[in-house]
Amino acid sequence: MSGGGRRPDAEKNLVGTGCPMNLVYAKFELAKLEQGKILRLIIDDGAPVDNVSRSLAGEGHLIMEREQLADGTWSLLIRKG
Secondary structure, three states: OOOOHHHOOEEEOOOOOOOOOHHHHHHHHHHHHOOEEEEEEEEOOHHHHHHHHHHHOOOOOOEEEEEEEEOOOEEEEEEOO
16 A cells, blocks of 8 residues: 555445445545545445545545555545545
């Protein structure tokens, strides 16, 4: 995992959580963090990767990294904007 060497300040596993609830939970987790803090999300392959990334970026958060894991799920590192 790259992410500029920063460890996430929080992590949430949303594997098995369907749309749009995965985005709702991601926003909830980001709301708990101060601006500039990093959240690591683990989400399912497919549409969730693009949909969650696009929606959060559109709200001013920085998607620092998208990495597919060995089990096929994805890790997203998001810096709260």
